Amino acid sequence: MVHENLIIEVKSSGHGEYHSIPVGNVCYRCPVGNLKRGPDGGAMASIPCGVCPRIRECTPDGLISPTTCVYYTKWLDF
Structure with a gap:
């Protein structure tokens, strides 16, 4: 999904939405313009x-x- 730009790979800063993820760990998120195409939670x-x-x-x-x-x-x- 990263290769198709459906999600973005980022590293945790340990702040804000990443507060529960250790600093430096790889995380994934939907691109802002891709929210409607992202997973529906099923x-x-x-x-x-x-x-x-x-x-x-x-x-x-x-x-x-x-x-x-x-x-x-x-x-x-x-």
């Missing part, structure tokens, strides 16, 4: 697969798969 929106534009092409052993997905890997590292 269960599937909380994982990359729930909002992936390629979900129909994704298979465990295919060219697009959870094992090669940059979005899924980034999400797991979070």
